[in-house]
Amino acid sequence: MSESPIQLGDYSRVVFFTGAGISAESGVPTYRGKGGIWKEYDYEQYACQDAFDRDPEAVWEFHNYRRQLVADCKPNTGHEIIAAVEQRGAQVTVVTQNIDGLHQRAGSERVLELHGSLWKVRDELSGFVKEQFDVPFQAQIDYAHWWRPDIVWFGDSLRGDVVREAVSAIESCDLFVSIGTSAVVYPAAELPYHARDRGAVCVEVNPEQTRLSSIYDHCIRATASDALRAMI
Ligand code: NAD
Numbered sequence: 636m637s638e639s640p641i642q643l644g645d646y647s648r649v650v651f652f653t654g655a656g657i658s659a660e661s662g663v664p665t666y667r668g669k670g671g672i673w674k675e676y677d678y679e680q681y682a683c684q685d686a687f688d689r690d691p692e693a694v695w696e697f698h699n700y701r702r703q704l705v706a707d708c709k710p711n712t713g714h715e716i717i718a719a720v721e722q723r724g725a726q727v728t729v730v731t732q733n734i735d736g737l738h739q740r741a742g743s744e745r746v747l748e749l750h751g752s753l754w755k756v757r758d759e760l761s762g763f764v765k766e767q768f769d770v771p772f773q774a775q776i777d778y779a780h781w782w783r784p785d786i787v788w789f790g791d792s793l794r795g796d797v798v799r800e801a802v803s804a805i806e807s808c809d810l811f812v813s814i815g816t817s818a819v820v821y822p823a824a825e826l827p828y829h830a831r832d833r834g835a836v837c838v839e840v841n842p843e844q845t846r847l848s849s850i851y852d853h854c855i856r857a858t859a860s861d862a863l864r865a866m867i
Contacts, residue, residue, distance in 0.1 A: 639865040640853055641838050643720050646810035651717050652826060653731045653738070656815020656841060657859045660711040663735050664704065683789045691783070692775060698784045699771035702753055705735045706770050713814065713859035714741035716867060721745065728804035732816060732823050734786055747801045749793055749823050755785035793822065805829045814840040814859045818847040827851075 643649065655665040680686055681697035710718075718741040721727035729738050729746045736754045738746045756767045756774070759781040767782075774782040787793055805811060811830035818824040824847065831837050831850050839851040840862040848854050855862045 639855065639862065641810070641812075641836070641855075641866050643725070643810070643863075643866045646725065646808075646836070648726045648808045649720065649728075649810045649812065650805050650808040650830065650835075651727065651729045652805075652811065652813045652816065653717075653729060653733060654814070654816025654818075655733060656817075657713050658708070658711075658733055658735050658737055659815065660713065660858060660860055661708040661735075661737055663708050663733075663737070678789050682786075684791065687783055687788075694783075695772070695774050698753065698786075702770045702772070705737075705753060708735070708737070710737045710741035711860055713863050714738055714743070716860075716863040718742035720867075728801075728808070730801045730804065730826065732820060747797050747804070749787070749797060749801065751784070751786040751794075753784065753786065756782040757785040759783055798822070801826060802829055805835075806833050808835050810838070811835045812838045812840060813847075813851070814862070816841070816845070818845045 655663070659665060681694055687694045714737050717727070717729060717738065721743055727743070727745060729743050731738060731746060731748055732750050734748065734750055734753045736752055754766055754768055755764055756772065757764045764785050805826055806829050808830060811827065813827055816823075818827070827837065827847055827850060837851045838853045838855060839845065839848055840855045840857065840859055842856055842858060844854070857865075
């Protein structure tokens with residue numbers, strides 16, 4: 636890809652808004668589309684509170700399977716460039732819809748996970764959240780806690796404090812780069828409007844058009860790693 640109209644070094648407050656597409660080059664399956672995980676699994680059986688209340692072991696078996704899939708993947712050039720921009724001193728916030736933890740594994744420090752994390756568990760009774768990297772995680776062996784994945788499942792609400800922090804970063808950024816999201820999952824899909832309304836330069840990186848493409852100043856039809864490589 637030739638040089639991009641956007642050079643990351645020209646901006647001091649950058650928000651990267653990422654979705655499943657940024658992890659596609661790492662081999663993490665997307666939810667929808669070709670190879671999407673919901674083609675194989677019914678979410679009503681594995682990814683909602685009712686399912687967990689009904690059959691926590693089956694839900695944990697599914698999430699342990701997903702942990703194993705992601706543990707076998709590595710961050711790709713896209714994740715690494717984003718981490719490098721932050722390490723060079725720009726004020727960078729990653730607002731991600733992903734639950735895979737690959738931004739952190741690449742070295743990003745300021746990551747807001749809108750939909751939670753595969754690598755965190757929450758005690759249903761107390762609300763206490765902790766990091767948990769075991770694969771598989773034997774949740775049912777801990778009799779003192781009732782651990783569930785700290786993921787925003789279908790029907791759950793997003794955490795208000797995380798959304799507020801994301802909106803605050805987005806409203807004060809000078810460059811907003813959306814990468815690899817189909818912009819169909821709400822309320823996350825509303826966030827780009829905050830950047831546009833505050834006058835940030837808005838860029839969409841996605842090989843395909845999305846329903847939000849028209850609000851962006853620049854649409855780069857390339858993969859995450861190719862597009863980001865051309866921006867440095
Ligand atoms: P999505 O699956 O709906 O859309 C993925 C988008 O990425 C598509 O528009 C596609 O054209 C684009 N894409 C594919 N390959 C790309 C590449 N190499 N570079 C750039 N873009 C590419 O994903 P979404 O918008 O994030 O929404 C799905 C929901 O599923 C989110 O809530 C997210 O939490 C969750 N999810 C997370 C993961 C993960 O953690 N890695 C994986 C699957 C789904």
